[in-house]
Amino acid sequence: MIKIENLTKRFDDFTALDGLNLHVKQGSIYGMVGVNGAGKTTAIKHLAGVYKQDIGEVCIDNTPVYDNIQIKARVGYIPDELYFFPFYTLKMQHKFMRRMYAQTWNEERYTKMLGLMGLDPKRRLGKFSKGMQKQAAFIFAMSVMPDVLLLDEPIDGLDPLVRKVVFELIIEDVAQRGLTVLISSHNLKEMDGICDAVGIIKGGRMGIERDLDDLKADVHKIQVAFAPEKTQDVEKYQGIELLHRETRGAVELLVVRGKHDEVEAKIKALQPLLYDHLPLTLEEVFVYENLH
Amino acid sequence: MKTFINTPLLIEQLKRFIVIPLALLAVYLLGIIMPMHTAREGVSWTGADHFMALVLTHSHPATIFTMVAFPLIVAFALFPNHFNGVTNTAFAGFPVNKRQMFYTNVLAGFIMLVIPLFLLCLMLLVPVHLQHFRTEVFPVEWGVIQASSISHASRYLWPDGLEMIQQLNTFTIVAGFFLRNLLGIMVYFALGITAVSISGSRVVSIILAGIISFLPLAIVGLGWSIAHMYLFGFSTTGNFFIDEILYMMHPVMMSNVINDHRWSNAPFNSDYMWVLYIGYAVLTVVYFAVARFCCLRRRAETAGDSVAFVPLKNVLIFLMSLVGMIAMGVFFIMVMGGGRGAFYVGFVVGFVLVYFLAQMLAEKTLHVGNKVRKLPIFGGVAVGLYLLMLLVTNGFLWGYVTRVPGENEIAGIQVQHFWGSQREGVDFIAITDPDIIARTREIHQEIINERRSLRRLVWNAANTRWSWEMQPQPLPIVYYLHNGATVTRNYTLPPDFMQRIGVEDLLREEAVILSRFAPLHHPHTIAQIEIRLPAPFLTITEIKDAIELLQQGADEVRFETGWFTIHDIPWLEQMLAEGEILIRLQEHGIYDIVLREATTVITDPAEIRSLVEALKRDTAATGIIERQRNTNEVEWSAHPISIQANIHSYREGHDHTWTHHIRLLAFDYTLDWLMYGR
Numbered sequence: 001m002i003k004i005e006n007l008t009k010r011f012d013d014f015t016a017l018d019g020l021n022l023h024v025k026q027g028s029i030y031g032m033v034g035v036n037g038a039g040k041t042t043a044i045k046h047l048a049g050v051y052k053q054d055i056g057e058v059c060i061d062n063t064p065v066y067d068n069i070q071i072k073a074r075v076g077y078i079p080d081e082l083y084f085f086p087f088y089t090l091k092m093q094h095k096f097m098r099r100m101y102a103q104t105w106n107e108e109r110y111t112k113m114l115g116l117m118g119l120d121p122k123r124r125l126g127k128f129s130k131g132m133q134k135q136a137a138f139i140f141a142m143s144v145m146p147d148v149l150l151l152d153e154p155i156d157g158l159d160p161l162v163r164k165v166v167f168e169l170i171i172e173d174v175a176q177r178g179l180t181v182l183i184s185s186h187n188l189k190e191m192d193g194i195c196d197a198v199g200i201i202k203g204g205r206m207g208i209e210r211d212l213d214d215l216k217a218d219v220h221k222i223q224v225a226f227a228p229e230k231t232q233d234v235e236k237y238q239g240i241e242l243l244h245r246e247t248r249g250a251v252e253l254l255v256v257r258g259k260h261d262e263v264e265a266k267i268k269a270l271q272p273l274l275y276d277h278l279p280l281t282l283e284e285v286f287v288y289e290n291l292h
Numbered sequence: 293m294k295t296f297i298n299t300p301l302l303i304e305q306l307k308r309f310i311v312i313p314l315a316l317l318a319v320y321l322l323g324i325i326m327p328m329h330t331a332r333e334g335v336s337w338t339g340a341d342h343f344m345a346l347v348l349t350h351s352h353p354a355t356i357f358t359m360v361a362f363p364l365i366v367a368f369a370l371f372p373n374h375f376n377g378v379t380n381t382a383f384a385g386f387p388v389n390k391r392q393m394f395y396t397n398v399l400a401g402f403i404m405l406v407i408p409l410f411l412l413c414l415m416l417l418v419p420v421h422l423q424h425f426r427t428e429v430f431p432v433e434w435g436v437i438q439a440s441s442i443s444h445a446s447r448y449l450w451p452d453g454l455e456m457i458q459q460l461n462t463f464t465i466v467a468g469f470f471l472r473n474l475l476g477i478m479v480y481f482a483l484g485i486t487a488v489s490i491s492g493s494r495v496v497s498i499i500l501a502g503i504i505s506f507l508p509l510a511i512v513g514l515g516w517s518i519a520h521m522y523l524f525g526f527s528t529t530g531n532f533f534i535d536e537i538l539y540m541m542h543p544v545m546m547s548n549v550i551n552d553h554r555w556s557n558a559p560f561n562s563d564y565m566w567v568l569y570i571g572y573a574v575l576t577v578v579y580f581a582v583a584r585f586c587c588l589r590r591r592a593e594t595a596g597d598s599v600a601f602v603p604l605k606n607v608l609i610f611l612m613s614l615v616g617m618i619a620m621g622v623f624f625i626m627v628m629g630g631g632r633g634a635f636y637v638g639f640v641v642g643f644v645l646v647y648f649l650a651q652m653l654a655e656k657t658l659h660v661g662n663k664v665r666k667l668p669i670f671g672g673v674a675v676g677l678y679l680l681m682l683l684v685t686n687g688f689l690w691g692y693v694t695r696v697p698g699e700n701e702i703a704g705i706q707v708q709h710f711w712g713s714q715r716e717g718v719d720f721i722a723i724t725d726p727d728i729i730a731r732t733r734e735i736h737q738e739i740i741n742e743r744r745s746l747r748r749l750v751w752n753a754a755n756t757r758w759s760w761e762m763q764p765q766p767l768p769i770v771y772y773l774h775n776g777a778t779v780t781r782n783y784t785l786p787p788d789f790m791q792r793i794g795v796e797d798l799l800r801e802e803a804v805i806l807s808r809f810a811p812l813h814h815p816h817t818i819a820q821i822e823i824r825l826p827a828p829f830l831t832i833t834e835i836k837d838a839i840e841l842l843q844q845g846a847d848e849v850r851f852e853t854g855w856f857t858i859h860d861i862p863w864l865e866q867m868l869a870e871g872e873i874l875i876r877l878q879e880h881g882i883y884d885i886v887l888r889e890a891t892t893v894i895t896d897p898a899e900i901r902s903l904v905e906a907l908k909r910d911t912a913a914t915g916i917i918e919r920q921r922n923t924n925e926v927e928w929s930a931h932p933i934s935i936q937a938n939i940h941s942y943r944e945g946h947d948h949t950w951t952h953h954i955r956l957l958a959f960d961y962t963l964d965w966l967m968y969g970r
Contacts (some may be wrong), residue, residue, distance in 0.1 A: 048381075049385070050381050052592075067390055069387050069392070072385070075385075077385045079378070086308075100304075102300070
C-alpha cells in the first residue's frame with residue numbers, strides 16, 4: 001500500500017533523508033520511530049504530498065503521491081503542528097472539510113465523534129487548547145474515511161479517554177475497511193499496543209523494519225547471575241550480540257539480539273546461577289537499538 | 293474547468309477574505325460616490341464636474357489607491373501557504389494540486405476585485421448620466437464649465453469636445469472607466485502574485501513588488517545614465533519613444549498617461565492609447581506567467597524563506613548591491629568634491645554595505661558575518677560587468693557613437709528640444725534647408741570630436757550642482773534618410789559649449805523654430821484659428837489713469853474695480869502693456885469684441901492663409917526671444933505678456949481636429965493683421 005524506495009531529501013546542506021526505504025501493507029498499522037531529527041516528519045510529509053523528493057520513489061498504491069489529487073483525496077493526514085483557517089469555528093471548518101472531501105465525507109461519523117469528544121462547534125478553533133485542536137483534527141481526519149491515515153506525533157496532548165476512543169475507531173477501520181495507518185511517535189508505550197509493524201529510522205535511513213512480533217522475538221531482555229568469579233568477566237559473552245549490559249550487584253541485565261533458542265542455549269552454556277527471560281517493551285527495543 | 297479550479301477552495305477563499313471586497317467597496321463609496329454626491333449638492337457646478345473628471349480619468353487619489361493597494365493586499369492574503377511552513381503543510385495536504393491552487397486563488401482574487409468595481413460602475417451610471425442631462429438643461433452653466441472643467445476632463449471622457457456633448461453615451465463612458473480600471477487592477481494583482489510566488493516573506497514580497505514594478509523604469513534609467521556617463525552621445529536608439537513607452541509601461545503611470553496626454557497628439561493620444569493598453573495587458577500576462585511558473589516550481593520547504601529560489605536569491609542580492617553601489621558612487625561624487633576616486637570609493641562602500649543589508653534580508657538574520665566569504669564572488673561579478681561595459685563603450689560601439697550621416701544620405705532633419713513642446717500639441721516637420729542640414733552636421737561632428745572633454749565634465753563635482761543658468765540642455769538631432777531610416781541622437785550639453793559651437797545660432801534660425809509648428813506649413817489643413825488676448829483686468833479709463841500715474845513717478849497705484857485690487861508694480865506693468873494693446877485695438881474699432889470675449893475666431897480659408905503668414909513671423913520672433921531668455925540675453929520682464937493662437941487643424945484620415953497652442957511673445961504682425969489685415 002505504502003512504498004518508499006531510496007528516498008533522499010536535502011535541505012540546503014543538510015541531508016534529512018538518505019536513501020530511506022519503507023513499506024507498509026494494506027490494513028496494517030505501522031509505527032515509525034526514531035530519535036529527534038531522524039527524518040520521521042520529513043518522510044511523512046513526502047507521503048502526504050507536501051514535499052517533493054530529490055531522489056527516490058514515494059507511492060501509495062503504486063502511484064506517485066506528489067501533487068496527485070486522487071491519492072491526496074484518499075489520505076487523511078494529521079501533522080505535528082496543526083493549522084486551521086484563522087478565526088474559524090469548528091462548524092465553519094466542518095463545512096469546508098465536508099465540501100472539500102464531498103465524495104468520502106461521513107457525516108454520521110463526524111456527528112458521532114463530535115458527541116464523543118464533546119467539543120463546542122460554535123467555538124473558534126484558535127481558542128481551543130492544544131489537545132482539543134488535536135481532537136478536532138482527529139474528527140476531521142476520521143470523517144474523511146481515508147484509505148491511508150498518516151499521523152505525525154498524534155498522541156501529544158490527548159487525554160487517555162480520548163486516546164482510547166480514537167484508537168478504537170482506528171482499529172475498527174483497519175479491521176472493517178482495511179485502513180492503512182502510519183504513525184510517527186515518541187510515545188512508544190501507546191504504539192506498543194496497536195502497531196503491527198515498526199520501522200526504526202536512524203540518520204535518515206531505515207534501521208530496522210519488521211513486524212512488531214518479529215522484532216520483539218529477535219531482541220531479548222534476560223536477567224542472569226553467575227558465580228562471583230565469573231561475574232566480572234565480560235569476555236564470557238563472546239559470540240552473543242549484546243545490545244546492552246547492566247550489573248546490579250551479582251545480577252546482570254542483558255539485552256541480546258538473536259534467535260530465542262540460540263541465545264538461551266549460549267547463555268545457559270555459561271552455567272548461570274540464575275536465568276530469567278523478561279518481557280521487552282517496544283520502547284526498550286527502540287532505546288537499545290538506538291544506543292547500539 | 294474542473295481541473296483548473298477547486299470549487300470548495302474557491303468558496304472558502306472568498307468567504308475567508310470577504311472583508312477585503314467589502315473594504316474596497318467602502319472606499320469606493322466613501323471616497324468616490326459620497327464626495328461626488330456632496331460636490332453635486334454644493335453651489336459649485338464646476339467642482340462636481342472637476343471631481344467626476346478626476347475620477348473617470350483615474351486621477352483621483354481614491355481610484356489610484358484602490359487600483360494599487362487592494363490588488364496587492366488580495367494577492368498577499370490568498371497565498372498564506374507561501375509565508376509559513378505549518379500553513380503550507382495544511383494546504384498541501386488538501387486534495388488540490390499546485391495548478392488548481394494557483395488558478396483557484398487567481399480566480400478568487402479576480403472576483404474579490406471585480407465585483408466592487410462593477411458595483412461602483414453601476415453606481416456611477418446615475419451621476420454620469422445626470423451630468424449629461426445637465427448639459428442639455430443648463431447650457432449657460434456649461435459655458436462656464438467649458439472654461440474650467442470640460443477642458444480639464446480628458447478627451448476620452450468627452451471625446452469630441454463640447455459641441456458633441458449631447459451625443460455622449462453614459463454607458464460607453466462608464467464601461468470605458470470600468471475596463472481601464474480593471475486593467476490597472478489586474479496589472480497590480482498579477483504583480484502581487486508574482487512577488488508572493490517568488491518570495492516566502494511578506495516584507496521581501498513588498499520589496500519585490502516594488503522592484504518588479506519599477507524594473508522596466510530602472511533598466512531604462514540605469515542604462516541611460518550609465519551610458520550617458522561613459523558613452524557620450526549614446527541615447528535612445530532609433531525610436532524616440534522607446535524609453536517613453538517603457539516609462540509609461542509602469543502601471544503607476546497609467547493615470548499620468550491619461551492625464552498628461554489628454555490634450556496631446558503624441559505619443560499616446562486617443563489614436564495611440566491602444567498601444568498603452570496592449571502594453572499593460574501584455575505586462576499582466578507576463579506577470580501571471582511568471583507567477584504561475586514560480587508557484588508550480590516552488591517547493592514546500594521554502595515557505596517562509598525570503599526567496600524561494602536559491603539562484604534568484606543571489607540575483608536579488610547582486611542587483612540590490614549593484615544599485616547601492618551606483619547610488620553611493622554618485623553620492624560620493626557629490627559630497628567628496630568629485631573625481632573618479634570618489635566615485636570608485638562610493639562604489640566599493642555602497643556595494644559592500646548594501647550586500648550585507650541584502651544578505652540580512654535574504655537570510656532573515658542580522659548575523660551575516662559569514663557571508664563575507666561570498667563577497668569576493670559577488671564583487672568579482674560586479675567588477676567584471678564594469679570592465680565589460682568599459683570595453684564595450686570604449687571600443688565596440690565606436691561606429692555608433694561617431695556616425696554622422698553623409699549629406700547625400702539625408703532627406704531632412706529635426707534639431708530641437710521637443711519633449712515639452714510635443715506634449716503641448718506641437719507637431720514637427722522635417723527641415724530640408726541644405727544650409728541648416730550642413731550646419732547641423734558640422735555641429736554634430738564637433739560634439740563627437742569633443743566627446744572626451746565633454747565626458748570629463750561628468751566627473752567634475754561642480755557640474756553636478758550646475759546653477760540654473762548653467763544647467764546642461766538637451767539637444768536632440770534626428771536625421772531622416774532617403775532610404776527611410778532614421779538616425780536619432782540626444783545629447784545633453786553645457787550651454788557655453790552649445791553657444792561656442794553655434795547651436796544657439798542654429799536654434800534661432802527661422803526654419804528651425806518654425807519646424808515645430810507643422811500646421812503653419814500647411815494652412816489648407818487649418819479649420820479655425822483662435823487668437824486669444826489677455827483678459828483685461830481694468831477698464832480703459834483706469835488703464836489710461838494708471839499710465840498717467842506711472843508716468844508721474846508713482847511707486848504704487850491702487851484701483852478698486854469692485855472685484856479687483858492692484859498694488860504691485862510688475863502686475864501693473866503687465867496690465868499697462870495689456871492696456872496699451874487694448875487702447876490700440878479700441879482705436880481701430882475692435883476693442884469691444886476683444887473686451888467682451890478676449891478671443892477672436894477666424895474660419896475663413898483666405899483669412900486663415902494671410903493670418904498664418906503673420907503668425908509665422910511672430911512665431912519665429914517668439915522663438916528667438918525664448919532662446920534669448922534661455923541664455924539670459926533678454927530679461928523675463930521685457931516681454932511681460934503673451935497672446936495665444938489656438939490652431940485647429942485636420943489630419944488626413946481622421947474625423948476630428950487637433951489643437952495646437954502657440955504662445956506668442958512677439959505679436960506685432962498678428963496684431964497688425966487683426967487691426968488692418970482682415
